[in-house]
Amino acid sequence: MPRRRVLMATVNQWHSPFQVGSHHLARGFAEAGWEVGFVSEPISPWHLLGGNAEEFKDRYHLYRSGGARVVPGKVWAYVPGALFTPHNKPVLNQPWIAEQWSRLTMPNLVGTLRQQGFGEVDVLYCDSVVHQGWLKHIRAGKSVYRIADALSGFAKTTPAIVQLERMVARSVDLVVYAAHSLEGYVKALRPTSMAYLPNAVNYAHFSAATRECPQDYSGIPRPIAVYVGAMDVWFDYRLMDEVLDRLPHVSFVLIGPDELARQRLRPRPNLHLLGRRPYADVPAYLQHADVGLIPFDVVNHAELVNSIHPLKLYEYAACGLPIVATEWEELTHLKSPAQLCRGTEAFSRAIEQALASPPARTALQAYAADHDWSARVSSLLKALGVPAE
Template sequence: MTKKILMACANHWTSPFQVGSHHIAKGFANAGYQVAFISDPISPLHILNGISDALRDRFSIYQEGGIWDYQNKIWTYIPAALATPHNKPILRSEWIHNNWYKLTWPNVFKVVAKNGFEKVDTLYFDSINQAFWLDVIPHDKSIFRIADKNTGFSKTTSATIKQEEKLAQQVDLVVYSAKSLESYVQSLHPKNTMFLPNGVNFEHFANGSKTLPVEYQNIKKPIAVYVGAMDVWFDYELVNYAARELPQVSFVLIGPDKLARQRLADLPNIHLLGSRDYSELPAYLHNADVGIIPFDIKDHAELIAHINPLKLYEYMACNLPVVSVHWEELELLKTPAILVNSYKAFVKAIKESIQIPKSIECYQKYAHKHDWKERVRILL
């Protein structure tokens, strides 16, 4: 009989940000599981922040009643509710946090049951907002994966802090992705824990498309590339400084860029490309010269110090040298990335990295050791 797992996740399945849980879902599917990937909900209030491509995508999945993907091994759904948890008046209340699922239309339980997941072998969480599944879905095992120190996010509320601790104590196993998260995880008093760092879909990045992206035809090399989110913890001033100091280097930033367009200087060598589909990313990395991780560790240490960065492995799988701001977790990874503690050192490291011959394979060798296949094997 086919085993089943319900994965309650913050990100939606088709997000351009394919994070750890996406890869773990595929790993379970490859191991013979049937997977339900349930994302955090949408509500009419989301429209107040504007109708983004991501919201259209999420609404489409909701409207279709969920979709089957990955050779029909993974079913994904996004519930919709009248009100959903958020760090805003009323929405930050414990009542909303604990009861939003009762406001879903159609009823989220009925949708899940209709698609064959009324009972599962395993419940998996990376979303604190969906802890209710523990009480309503019969299951044998449960896992809670912590990939960030959630108190470092502005969206965190007293209700989410309480729910995270409760969820950590209820599940059978808490896994965490960074060594620096260990004491934080232990403070939640879980039954069992395991360190399971992030990884990389090595095949996708190492052997993905190497075709020159259309945008690169009009961008002069060398190229320093960044792929990922650009939120308040992104160091915009560091990028501005580096772009001014290195006018011969093109800084290409890929990801949602609403805030970046406000905070980055209007310089001819800064190129904001917006989001790109996960399938397209290898081409942008293979045709760059260095991958950068310019996080604002000074003002957002609580969050960044506990990150095990996916992009580090993805850059290196494409044989890119990596220049990153320094934090302790990166030292523990014993990575060949160049870690720096100042703006001047960041610029110097980029200069040095773009001169390294691309034939050097130490980066791919490092990334290959961190394939998601091995991570999932350990978890299973």
């Protein structure tokens, strides 16, 4: 029986330090015996003018090399290159750029996909409407669009992108969404069919035997409260500043792109900004911390934050790490072991309580184990009406 193929048109490139739902679903498909094509949003000469140089280097390498077998025999990852790509800037925010950039790819994207055996696939998966222009040239048995966030909550979203999302949602067989609060948003797109498919965790990766303590921690006093992930405008910098002052005996370690954090957080002895760390190393940072934090700004970014179903909640739990989070709509649905807080005083108190009397590690890991990505792949195939084998 020939191996089944899934082509995934995604936002993030394969080697991104942010390993999000689509990365994990790709691994889940591969583990289930599928051949996976993983195509991220394109690069262009304009990307040389800004952004993270290290990440651009990784993306450029995948482009110049014609893609790479990142999971040998199972996952082929690629980044297209084009003269122009969609962006919320003059000229680049025009509808024709969003719809036609794939015609300006070098080499031709659709031709490259056909050469790699992905011109006809069993499942076509999309989590980025930027890819809309070339998707119609791929023959697929079933198609699915995954919504992990409300696009309208992002500053980079243009009217052209919003229109493309409506087109994609109405053209696929199924739209899946990652948070209960996105249900109304998805219904407004008027898809043919829709289903709830929340985030999960690569449980084996995070729950494996305790790893060696990171060298970064050698000079950091304990206890350690850690955050791993993006620190964009929805990160609650005011809350973090106030908690840092209230708990000077706690070391706060923030891991991830920290350009904005360095601008908005006042330096002090108990603040440690470590920058990006490879996904492979993240479990060690969590296993050797004392409490995991999710401090998102619900007040000023309600539309965006309320639709977030945080992967890090499951990743913290899989490492046996107590969790303290600000309270928002989606978290109230999850019945998780996280302590949900409103305001600085409650957040600070919850950290102290987690340090003084942490929940049982086995209970935290049992919660995470029930939310493994392998189960999400099975749920997705079932919703699409595709046999598991």
